[in-house]
Amino acid sequence: MVQTPSRLQGNMTSTFEFLGLSATDVSTLLTVDLAIESQRQAFSNLASGEAILAERLLMEGVEDSVAFCYAARLNPTSGAVCKFGSMNPANPAQGRPAVSALVTVLDPATGVPVAVMDGTSVTTIRTSAASAVAVEALAAPGAHRLAVIGSGVQAAAHVHAIARVLPLTQVTIWSADEAGCRALADALNSEYEFSVLTADSAAAAVAEADVVATCTTSSEPVLNNEWIADGTTIVSVGSFAPNRFEIPRAIVERASAVVIDHRPTATDQAGPIVDAIAAGVLKPEDLIELGDILIGRAQARTSPDQVIYYNSVGVGIQDAAAAQAVLEAARATGLGQRFTL
Numbered sequence: 001m002v003q004t005p006s007r008l009q010g011n012m013t014s015t016f017e018f019l020g021l022s023a024t025d026v027s028t029l030l031t032v033d034l035a036i037e038s039q040r041q042a043f044s045n046l047a048s049g050e051a052i053l054a055e056r057l058l059m060e061g062v063e064d065s066v067a068f069c070y071a072a073r074l075n076p077t078s079g080a081v082c083k084f085g086s087m088n089p090a091n092p093a094q095g096r097p098a099v100s101a102l103v104t105v106l107d108p109a110t111g112v113p114v115a116v117m118d119g120t121s122v123t124t125i126r127t128s129a130a131s132a133v134a135v136e137a138l139a140a141p142g143a144h145r146l147a148v149i150g151s152g153v154q155a156a157a158h159v160h161a162i163a164r165v166l167p168l169t170q171v172t173i174w175s176a177d178e179a180g181c182r183a184l185a186d187a188l189n190s191e192y193e194f195s196v197l198t199a200d201s202a203a204a205a206v207a208e209a210d211v212v213a214t215c216t217t218s219s220e221p222v223l224n225n226e227w228i229a230d231g232t233t234i235v236s237v238g239s240f241a242p243n244r245f246e247i248p249r250a251i252v253e254r255a256s257a258v259v260i261d262h263r264p265t266a267t268d269q270a271g272p273i274v275d276a277i278a279a280g281v282l283k284p285e286d287l288i289e290l291g292d293i294l295i296g297r298a299q300a301r302t303s304p305d306q307v308i309y310y311n312s313v314g315v316g317i318q319d320a321a322a323a324q325a326v327l328e329a330a331r332a333t334g335l336g337q338r339f340t341l
Contacts, residue, residue: 021117021326021336029329030122032164035129035322040294042074042321043133046262047291050075051317056265058241063090064219066241068101070316074324079108081320083119087240089217092152098217099123103323115327115336119319126322128157130261130290130312131213131235136165137293138259139211139233140304144169147209149202149222149246151175151184154215154237159188159196162211171196174205203227214238214246219271225250230305236272237312245271247309252276256306259288262315270311 021029030038045051052073059067065088073080085101092098101119106112135143144167148155151173159171171194175181181198188196199205206212206227216222216238225248228234234255238246252258252272260266266273267284276282290310292298301308330336 015340016112017338017340018113019115019327019330019336020339021115021330023118023121025330025335026118026121026326027125029326029333029335030125030322032125032129032161034325034329035125036132036161036164038321038325039126039130039133039318042317043130043261043289043291044294045074045291045321046315046317047289047295047297051320052076053262053315053317056269056316058269061086063088065089070314070319072316072320074317074320077108078320078324079106079114080111081105081316081323083122083316083319085119085123087217097153103319105323105327115323115330117323117326122319122322122326123314124153124157126318127154127237127312127314128161129322130318131158131237131310132161132165133294134235134259134290134310134312135162135211135233137290138300138308138310139166140231140301143210143233145208145210146171147206147212148173148215149175149205149212150215150238151177151180152215155213156184156188158213158215158237162213163192163194166211168192168194170194172199172205172209173197174199174202206232211235216246217244218246219243220245221248222246223248223251225254228254228307230307233308233310235310235312237314239271239273239311240313241269242271242274245275247272247311249276249279249281251307251309253281254307255309256303257288257300257308258282258286259290259293259300259308259310261290261312261318263287263289265313265315266311270313273311
């Protein structure tokens, strides 16, 4: 006899238990060093073909907001991970984070959700950790001075992460938010022995920098090619959509190597990359994926005086690697709350 949908449903259990991890839990478990290692693994797996990465989904909303959805597996036998959230530039002025998200991890065998965690903290930590991986691989020998454009959560996270891979002696910060810039400098000065300064302009901030990290959501360039000294490594995390342009075309054209997290994503979503390709100053085949550098298949910097540009759009494999690291740490420590649905 053929069973009806209701009888089929009655024969199946619909409850499952999963681990809930708050922003505090994630921040406790996903240390900077663990996050950096997770991102090395993410990009290495992506380059080797071991990772499974779905196409990113973006949906524009009100007040220049963008909802996003990322999905990936770290390898074919690992659980699928999905991050769903939104980037709302107007939020910080209202005391809310610019990025809000949730991450769900599925069991690799059953597909049942085994963990749901705060995705905002995952995004913050994994983004800055990936930048640290890029800086370690791309910076000129002896690099020790960092400039940060921006004063928000990502700006702070980038200092914390890059400090783990470079022997920093000086950090200079500039932001249109003068009060936020001063507050960030004061907080970092109380934590680190190296000097953290504020600058009167973006040009002054980057003038002596070996590494520049742009951490804004600007739709227009926040740097000028003439400000950038030879040998500088530029890391941009704010050009994550076709209408975001932290970096001007002149810098893209000048760069001896343009490094990206994922070629198909960058050519479709990274504003400066999309623009440069459309203008004919860059070809898709010129782009170097970070993972290829990590596994030794490609090289970006061949001389200390070259300008190297890394554009991070952000891809789901980063969240998959970070979320798996968080879940393993939570299981080892017992942190988090168990829920049943």
